[in-house]
Amino acid sequence: MERVTLVALLLCLSAGALLVQAExxxxxxxxxxxxxxxxxLGVPQQGILINGQFPGPRINCTSNNNIVVNVFNQLDEPLLLxxxxxxxxxxxxxxxxxxxxCPILPGQNYTYHFQVKDQIGSYFYYPTVGLQKAAGGMGPLNVHSRDLIPVPFDRPADEYNVLVGDWYTKGHKALKNMLDSGRSLGRPDGIQINGKSAKVGDNVEPLFTMEPGKTYRYRVCNVGxxxxxxxxxxxxxxxxxxxEGSHTVQYDFDSLDVHVGQCLSVLVTADKEPKDxxxxxxxxxxxxxxxxVGIIRYTNGKGPASPELPPSPPVGSAGIAWSMNQFRSFRWNLTASAARPNPQGSYHYGQINITRTIKLVNSESRVGGKLRYAINGVSHIDTPTPLKHAEYFGVADKLFQYNLVKDDGSAVNTPAPTIAPSVVNATFRNFVEIIFENHEKTIQTYNLDGYSFFAVAVEPGTWTPExxxxxxxxxxxxxxxxxxxxGSWAAIxxxxxxxxxxxxRSEMQHRAYLGQQLYFSVLSPARSLRDExxxxxxxxxxxxxVEKLPLPAPYTA
Structure with missing residues (x-):
């Protein structure tokens, strides 16, 4: 009997080991x-489609899934997503x-392979070359919690993705030519919602339907x-x-601001009179x-939507204060079970000593009659050889100089920006504070690839350590x-x-294209596969x- 129990135990342990090792x-x-x-906007124009669709296909996945996307570029221009x-x-x-x-050249394909590691939330993909984002090529990317991890709300009856943003009726190539010739884009021509637009009273198909009594999740992203x-x-x-991957303390809002590049999720319960x-x-x-506007229709509902729309938020300086106060009301739900940022202890971010403070100030100027946008007086340009490739092969000095951008936000008011590849040398595992300071009259948004960060403050005026x-x-x-x-600052x-x-980068596509971006080089001294x-x-x-150089010695375990 004891022998049978021991054998059974060993078999269970072996099975467990196989499960642990499974990909x-x-x-x-x-x-x-x-x-x-x-x-x-009702005006036919050339768009960028993925499998014939705009918006593109949804990637619906679960935390830790491996995503393999084989992209065939059938455009007449290079492409990256x-x-x-x-x-x-x-x-x-x-x-x-x-x-x-390197971009995917016309007529070629490339297979992306990445893992949505330890995260959940609402995201989207889009093309980054030139002004291609102005033509489409974008779609939703939803990452769900694994079944073993409870979510702090009941499972909704369904989930709806809403990709909303400003839109131009000029094609993306015409918009790029405008920027290249020194002109600005001007104001957008309208707003699209999932590739469509309408005004009150238009006879249009519903965006979504809801069954009375049920609750739905709307994942809303500003892709403009x-x-x-x-x-x-x-x-x-x-x-x-x-x-953007964090469960929030749950509050009800009449309306929400979502800025360029941002995503959020709301629950909506169909508990009103059944109609549009x-x-x-x-x-x-x-x-x-x-x-x-778009139509949301109750199943078996009767009657059109009321022409009286809910009020918009205030405009002008009062609108900025209203929006800023809304930002301050957002709080992380610390009691929710979910993926946490790496390293696992970093959600106690308020107890970690700051090892480096970087202040970044955006600016607009003209060089030779053409618009350039900069960060700390440096306007980034892309290079034929990717910066990462030059660094990996040990020939970075042939392509760029580190740290043209200084940590103190200086060189903003120089007569003309430095136009060069912009790479900041960062120390692996440092805990950094980044201050974005905006002296201009237009709102800015910034995205940092590869990381989540804690957005700890947004305030008017200029930043000081106090x-x-x-x-x-x-x-x-x-x-x-x-x-x-x-005229404000933000701290992360x-x-x-x-x-x-x-x-x-600036999420304002024209500003990123004309230089308002940089790269953080975060190198691991160990040169280990555990790190990169x-x-x-x-x-x-x-x-x-780098094409004719021998491959560097590979990283090891």
């Missing part, structure tokens, strides 16, 4: 990227920016080029439950307001995108524990600097 599940996608005619907000641990090779990867959006649903409160209701999206902080007393050091949202209001904190070359992956076997080399 996480894989999800495979084949995408053909083509041109096609779209008309988000970035996975905004997805923290690719140890894998900036797959980040989809020109500083880390430059305009902050406020959204609301006629007659229905919005229960905020998630922002308007989903309303309107612009924020621009002189000539823009808006669009302002740290106003930081939220307990339950600030862990996220990847932060807005900086006109993060641990640089993800080795690689990571892009920090090797150059992928399928990654092409380009630019003429």
């Amino acid at each position: 996480d599940p894989y999800l495979f996608f084949d995408w053909k990227v083509t041109y096609g005619t779209i008309a988000p 970035t996975w905004a907000g997805v923290q690719q641990r140890k894998n900036s090779w797959q980040d989809g920016t020109l500083g880390t990867m 080029l430059k305009t902050s959006i406020n959204f609301r649903i006629q007659g229905h409160p919005l229960k905020l439950v998630e922002i 209701y308007y989903f309303v999206a309107s612009s924020r902080f621009i002189k000539v307001p823009l808006s669009s 302002k740290r007393k106003n930081y939220n050091l307990l339950d600030a949202i862990s996220r990847h995108n932060v807005q900086v209001y006109p 904190m993060t641990t640089l524990d993800n080795a690689g070359m990571w892009n920090l 992956y090797n150059l992928p076997d399928n990654q092409p080399l380009c630019g003429g600097i």
Whole structure:
């Protein structure tokens, strides 16, 4: 009897070991990227489609899944896709920016392989080359909690993705030519909601349907080029439950601001009179307001939506204060079980000593009659050889100089910015404080690839060390995108524990294209696979600097 029990125990242990060693599940996608005619504002124009769709296919996955996306570029121009907000641990090779990867040339394909490691939430992907984002090529990316991890709200009846943003009726190539010739983009022509726009009274198909008595999750992302959006649903409160991978303390809102590049989730309960209701999206902080509506229909509902729309938030300086106060009301749900930022202790961020403070100030200027945007007086340019490749092969000095951007926010008011590749040398595992200071009259948003950070403060005026007393050091949202209001500053904190070359950029696409971005080089001294992956076997080399060089010795375990 004892022998049988021992054998059974050994068999159980062996099975457990096999389970522990098993790889996480894989999800495979084949995408053909083509041109096609779209008309988000009712004006036919050339768009960028994925498998014939705009918006593109949804990636619906679970924490720790391996995502494999085989992208066939059938455009007549180079292409890259970035996975905004997805923290690719140890894998900036797959980040989809020109500083880390060679673009996918026309007629060629490339297979992305990355893992949605230890995270949940609402994200989206989009093209990063030129002004391609203005033509589409984007879609939702949803990461769910594993079944064993409880979510702090009941499972909704369904989930709906809402990709909303400003839109131009000029094609992306025409917009790029405008910037290249020194002109600005001007104001957008309208707002699209999932590739469509409508006004009150239009006879349109519903965006979504809801069954009376049930609750639905709306994942809303601002995928536009430059305009902050406020959204609301006629007659229905919005229960905020998630922002960019963090479960939030749950409050009801009449409307919510979502800034360029940002995503959030709300729960909406179909507990009103069964009929149609308007989903309303309107612009924020621009002189000539823009808006669009979509229909949300109750199943078996009778009657059209009321033409009386819910009020928009205040405009002008009062609108900025209103939006800033809304930001301050967002709190991380510390009691919720969910993936936590790496390292696991970093959610006690308020107890970690700051090892480096970096102040970044954006600016606009003209060089030779052409617009340039800069950070701390440096306007970034992309290079034919990706910066990451040059660094990996040990020839970075042939391509760029580290630390042109100084930590103190200096060189902003120089007559002209330095136009050069911009790479900040960062220390692996340092806990850094980054201050974004905006002296301009337009709102800014910033994204940091490869990381989530704690957005601890947004305030008017200029930053000084004394302002740290106003930081939220307990339950600030862990996220990847932060807005900086006109004449204001924002503070974020993060641990640089993800080795690689990571892009920090303005989410205003025209500003990033004309230089308002930089890269953080975070190198692991150990040169270990525990910290960073090797150059992928399928990654092409380009630019003429590294192609004929021998491969460096691979990282080891």
